[in-house]
Structure formats: structure tokens, C-alpha cells
Amino acid sequence: MSERYTGGILRVGAVGCADIAIRRVLPALVELESAQLIAVASRDPAKAAAVAAKFGCVGIGGYQNLIDRPDIDALYIPLPPSMHHEWVGRALRAGKHVLSEKPLAVNYQQTADLVRLARAQDRVLAENYMFLHHSQHNTVRTMMADGAIGPLQVFSSSFGIPPLHSDSFRYQPGLGSGALLDVGVYPLRAAQLFLSADLEVRGASLRIGATGVDVAGSALLRSPTGVTAQLDWGFEHKYRSVYSLWGTRGRITVPRAFSPPEHHRPVLRLDQQDVVTEFSLAPDHQVRNTLSAFVAAATSGGGNQPAFDQALLEQALLVEQVRAAAER
Incomplete structure (x- = not known):
């Protein structure tokens, strides 16, 4: 469980070293004055160390080792979609705010599970549709x-x-x-x-x-x-x-x-x-804007607003309906 955020700079960790993280998200994150990249994690310790050296932070072998750190307030999770339900859930249960790469989950039920968990933990849960912030x-x-x-x-x-x-x-x-x-x-x-x-x-x-x-x-x-x-x-x-x-x-x-x-x-x-x-x-810098919006939400003292949660659920439901219509 992380220490309760009390103001100042949001301390962020990255669970995974995906290409989008290295090319777009982490470069913008380290430029923010309102956030600090503390650590990045990979299942391969050597890869974590290499990415950490690039961005001036700590490299950690193993995702759970990063999630368990008490000096992290929020986590960015760019793992393959099938892994989001497990690792976003672990992050929320550890008391972290979460910015997840899209899609938040692979189906509506998993999305609803994570939204309920974020509400219970009073944490911000965001899906990384950066274009919305342009x-x-x-x-x-x-x-x-x-x-x-x-x-x-x-x-x-x-x-x-x-x-x-x-x-x-x-x-x-x-x-x-x-x-x-x-x-x-x-x-x-x-x-x-x-x-x-x-x-x-x-x-x-x-x-x-x-x-x-x-x-x-x-x-x-x-x-x-x-x-x-x-x-x-x-x-x-x-x-x-x-x-x-x-x-x-x-x-x-x-x-x-x-x-x-x-x-x-x-x-x-x-x-x-x-x-x-x-x-x-x-x-306009939609990546920076997205990260700034997430940091502002996470440092505002509470979790998601109901309308924000509803947008996550509505998107997941529409995707599921499109898939079902195509199968028919």
C-alpha cells in the first residue's frame, strides 16, 4: 500500500516497457513538473535497467516489485490488453492511481470489475485515449x-x-x-x-x-x-x-x-x-495533455467522477456490441 498522497509531485511508476511507453509516454512524463518518474519494471531485469537508464529512474525486475513500492502514488500500465485486468487490479488494490493503455480490458465484464474496484479504493482509473486531449x-x-x-x-x-x-x-x-x-x-x-x-x-x-x-x-x-x-x-x-x-x-x-x-x-x-x-x-501535445489531466485528477484528493467511470463502461459496452454483431 502506498503512502497517502498529501500534495506536491505525483510519483509515478511504469509497469512494463512497451514501445508506446518508450517512444511517446515516458518522454512526455519526465518533462512534467507535476510528476516524477520513479521506476520502470519489466519481467526482464536487464530491459528494465536499460529503459530506466534512458529516463533517469530506477529499473525493477518484476511488476509486483514495482507495485509494492511505498514511494509510488500512480502507475502507468502499457501491457498487452489481456494482462490489464490482473495488473490494473493489483495496482488498484495496492492503493495506486492507474493510467492504463487502451483498451482498459478485453471485455465489458472485466472493465466493470476494474471500475468497481477503483471506486472502492477511491482511486483514479483512466484509459489512455490521448486524442481526446488534443x-x-x-x-x-x-x-x-x-x-x-x-x-x-x-x-x-x-x-x-x-x-x-x-x-x-x-x-x-x-x-x-x-x-x-x-x-x-x-x-x-x-x-x-x-x-x-x-x-x-x-x-x-x-x-x-x-x-x-x-x-x-x-x-x-x-x-x-x-x-x-x-x-x-x-x-x-x-x-x-x-x-x-x-x-x-x-x-x-x-x-x-x-x-x-x-x-x-x-x-x-x-x-x-x-x-x-x-x-x-x-x-498541441496530446500526450503531455493526457498525462497532465491524469496527474491533476490523481492529485485532487479523490477517485474518478461518476461521469468519467460511465465513459469507461460505455466504451467497453460498445466494443462488445460491435464484436457480437460481427460474429452474428
């Missing part, structure tokens, strides 16, 4: 509120990446692998952001690859007001990361929706009758 989406919402496209009729989104290395865990059955849980969750989360949490799955398809996991998929959703969402994703595609909002008077397109680098200047496209306008926005 300011370009606030600009889109402002444009819609100002009537730039009129009432929304159709939301569409695609997220596809080129084939991964064959030994990636994403191709290995049993690890919470597959395109739906890795890239498909982004268009689904974006649809909830702009439409409604109460989306009905009208149809879905998953294409299964040679290893038995899904490598591509599509879904058709419908909001309670009749707005449709057309979504596509996959591992075997030219890179594409986009969403569009099509209304009665125009369409807004965000061409770099989910993973813009921190130095990228987003360009939003507004198509109206006989007029196309492009808006160049200031760069």
Missing part, C-alpha cells in the same frame, strides 16, 4: 455549435495502419489482440464523442487474418436521433486517421484525428456550398 476537437465542437455545417446527419471515421511486424502481440491470439481492440476503438470512441454514448450497432464485420485474430473491420452505428456513424479500421492499410461530420449545410473533416505529432499543425477542412475553407491550428 485541442483540435474543441475547435470542431465550436464550429458545430456555431452552425458551420447545420444539424449533423452522418459521422464517418477511419483509422488504419500498415502491417505490423509478424511477431507483434497484436497478431497473437489470447493477448487481447486484433484490430478492433487496437485501432477500431478510436473511431468508436470518436463516434461517442460527437454523437451519443447510447449508440445502436446496426451492423459490423471483422476480417480474420492468418493467425486467427481480426485484422480489419467496419461498423454501422445509429444514434437515438437517427444520425448514423460509418466506421472502418485495420492493420493492413495505407495509414489513415480521419473523421468527418456531415451536416445539412456542410462537412468538417479532420485529416489527422487520432495520432498527430506534437509539432504537427492540424488543418481542418470545412466544405460548404461552393466554398472550401481550411483552418490551420496551432500545434
Whole structure:
């Protein structure tokens, strides 16, 4: 059990040395003035030591050895999805706040278990959808509120990446692998952001690859007001990361929706009758913003707000419904 946080800098540990942790999250974390990276853990002590040397912290062999440290307030967990239920649960029971890579769990029941545990422990539990913390989406919402496209009729989104290395865990059955849980969750989360949490799955398809996991998929959703969402994703595609909002008077397109680098200047496209306008926005650091939001929540003196917990559950339920519709 960690000592109760009493203010100051949030002390953070990383349970695992995944590529996303090394490339994106830990570099941003060590730059935060409000947090300190204390240690990183790996099942391989040599790997933990090498990563720790890179970021100026302690390397620890074994995940539980890190979780048990009393000088850690919060844990970042970038393990394969099938391991999240166990290790996020262990971290919460040890009194740590948790930022978990997405998906938080491989199914709705596991997600609900972890949400209940976080509530019982009065700890913050967050799922690392970094795109939600990029300011370009606030600009889109402002444009819609100002009537730039009129009432929304159709939301569409695609997220596809080129084939991964064959030994990636994403191709290995049993690890919470597959395109739906890795890239498909982004268009689904974006649809909830702009439409409604109460989306009905009208149809879905998953294409299964040679290893038995899904490598591509599509879904058709419908909001309670009749707005449709057309979504596509996959591992075997030219890179594409986009969403569009099509209304009665125009369409807004965000061409770099989910993973813009921190130095990228987003360009939003507004198509109206006989007029196309492009808006160049200031760069934003969604990784740093995400970590700052997590630190602020963890240092505020309590656990998740009910609305935040509800978002975790709604996303997990929608993923499960898409999977069930595709199986049918």
C-alpha cells in the first residue's frame, strides 16, 4: 500500500516497457513538473535497467516489485490488453492511481470489475485515449455549435495502419489482440464523442487474418436521433486517421484525428456550398495533455467522477456490441 498522497509531485511508476511507453509516454512524463518518474519494471531485469537508464529512474525486475513500492502514488500500465485486468487490479488494490493503455480490458465484464474496484479504493482509473486531449476537437465542437455545417446527419471515421511486424502481440491470439481492440476503438470512441454514448450497432464485420485474430473491420452505428456513424479500421492499410461530420449545410473533416505529432499543425477542412475553407491550428501535445489531466485528477484528493467511470463502461459496452454483431 502506498503512502497517502498529501500534495506536491505525483510519483509515478511504469509497469512494463512497451514501445508506446518508450517512444511517446515516458518522454512526455519526465518533462512534467507535476510528476516524477520513479521506476520502470519489466519481467526482464536487464530491459528494465536499460529503459530506466534512458529516463533517469530506477529499473525493477518484476511488476509486483514495482507495485509494492511505498514511494509510488500512480502507475502507468502499457501491457498487452489481456494482462490489464490482473495488473490494473493489483495496482488498484495496492492503493495506486492507474493510467492504463487502451483498451482498459478485453471485455465489458472485466472493465466493470476494474471500475468497481477503483471506486472502492477511491482511486483514479483512466484509459489512455490521448486524442481526446488534443485541442483540435474543441475547435470542431465550436464550429458545430456555431452552425458551420447545420444539424449533423452522418459521422464517418477511419483509422488504419500498415502491417505490423509478424511477431507483434497484436497478431497473437489470447493477448487481447486484433484490430478492433487496437485501432477500431478510436473511431468508436470518436463516434461517442460527437454523437451519443447510447449508440445502436446496426451492423459490423471483422476480417480474420492468418493467425486467427481480426485484422480489419467496419461498423454501422445509429444514434437515438437517427444520425448514423460509418466506421472502418485495420492493420493492413495505407495509414489513415480521419473523421468527418456531415451536416445539412456542410462537412468538417479532420485529416489527422487520432495520432498527430506534437509539432504537427492540424488543418481542418470545412466544405460548404461552393466554398472550401481550411483552418490551420496551432500545434498541441496530446500526450503531455493526457498525462497532465491524469496527474491533476490523481492529485485532487479523490477517485474518478461518476461521469468519467460511465465513459469507461460505455466504451467497453460498445466494443462488445460491435464484436457480437460481427460474429452474428
